[in-house]
Amino acid sequence: MAATSMAAALAASLPAPAAAPAPVAPSYEAIPASMAKVVDIEAEIPLTCVQLDAMVVTKILKHARESNSTTAHGLLLGLDLDGTLEVSNSFPLPHHVSDEDDKSAKSVARYQASMLRSLKEVQADDSVVGFYQAITLGAFFNQTLLDTQAIHQEKLRHGGIIIVHDLSQTARGNASFRAFRLTSAFLDAYKKNNFSAASLINHRLTFSSILEEVALKVRTNPLLSSFLGVLTEPTRSEATDAPPAAAATSALPPSYGVLDLGxxxxxxxxxxxxxxxxxxxxxxxxxxxxxxxxxxxxxxxxxxxxxxxxxxxxxxxxxxxxxxxxxxxxxxxxxxxxxxxxxxxxxxxxxxxxxxxxxxxxxxxxxxxxxxxxxxx
CATH class of the missing domain: 1.10.287 (Helix Hairpins)
Structure with missing residues (x-):
């Protein structure tokens, strides 16, 4: 009894606990009309254009040139904004030449997950928006490309895109980049796994209606443009006895195409x-x-x-x-x-x-x- 009364007395002497503040209901502001088309949360704005950063172009060119095989491929990273898919980064995927397809696929998946995790740690773009594929002589129709793009169009926002880079055109001085995605008719036949003659007729499928091309443009960094402009400006040679032809030189001299009959x-x-x-x-x-x-x-x-x-x-x-x-x-x-x-x-x-x-x-x-x-x- 004494212990109970002492505990009651101590409890009475303590200050009353402060009442917990009532939770404030969250307030949401409506998206301004000027930003309604830009903030496309539900991916309702159709994709009309693909914008490649100049750094991505150089990365793809470098990977395709240094790769031992003609099937160089990799992932594209970026963000879709107001109907434009902005590709800001990319990284190559390893190419395995072996009969163990399951083991190679698991190895590529682990490498891809590791790269995306590393990019996220350094706060770089880690959202996959598609993949790129190096080809020769313009031929890029193959089963692997269609299977990969079908998976992307099912899981990625706006379906993702394929960037096709033609090595043969680049060798002739023309950097060839084209963007594609699968058509809805082909996707319907692919999901049903039915490519019989009747299915092709019903879906009106030919080789020209498997993929649809998306407009593509390259975005050049202003700082890079300024740097290249400085390199092309002629500078005076420091040698006092330099001939007139070599008196004005530049770090990046102009190049002239040789008359190659091809x-x-x-x-x-x-x-x-x-x-x-x-x-x-x-x-x-x-x-x-x-x-x-x-x-x-x-x-x-x-x-x-x-x-x-x-x-x-x-x-x-x-x-x-x-x-x-x-x-x-x-x-x-x-x-x-x-x-x-x-x-x-x-x-x-x-x-x-x-x-x-x-x-x-x-x-x-x-x-x-x-x-x-x-x-x-």
């Missing part, structure tokens, strides 16, 4: 076209063989059904019970209709090679006429 790339281009046509003919032969097998099995199934119907009609006429209907699919293994995707991709490659050959040949023809005219004078 005949070396034509041979390689023709070889790729012939190889692509051979692959297409082989694929068409395989499809024709499978279709003949399907027609043969279906003919057997139809004959079996017709024979059973005829037997049942005879038994009914004789007053006997008809034989039970059997499952034709269990008796005859009718193969499913083969996919036409591979042949469609091969046609796309042949078309890309042909367009590159047309461009190269026309340019070379003009150069040859110019060379002939100059030699004639």
């Amino acid at each position: 005949t070396s790339g034509v041979t390689r281009n023709l070889e790729q076209i012939i190889e692509g046509i051979d692959n297409y003919r082989t694929e068409e032969g395989n499809l024709a063989y499978l279709l003949r097998q399907i027609a043969r099995e279906r003919s057997k199934a139809d004959n079996h059904v017709a024979k059973r119907q005829e037997e049942n009609a005879t038994r009914i006429a004789q007053g006997l019970a008809p034989l039970p209907e059997e499952d034709v699919n269990r008796l005859f293994k009718i193969p499913p209709e083969p996919s036409r995707l591979e042949s469609m991709l091969l046609l796309g490659q042949v078309d890309a090679y042909a367009k590159t050959l047309s461009s190269t040949a026309s340019t070379g023809l003009v150069k040859m006429y110019a060379a002939k005219a100059s030699f004639g004078n």
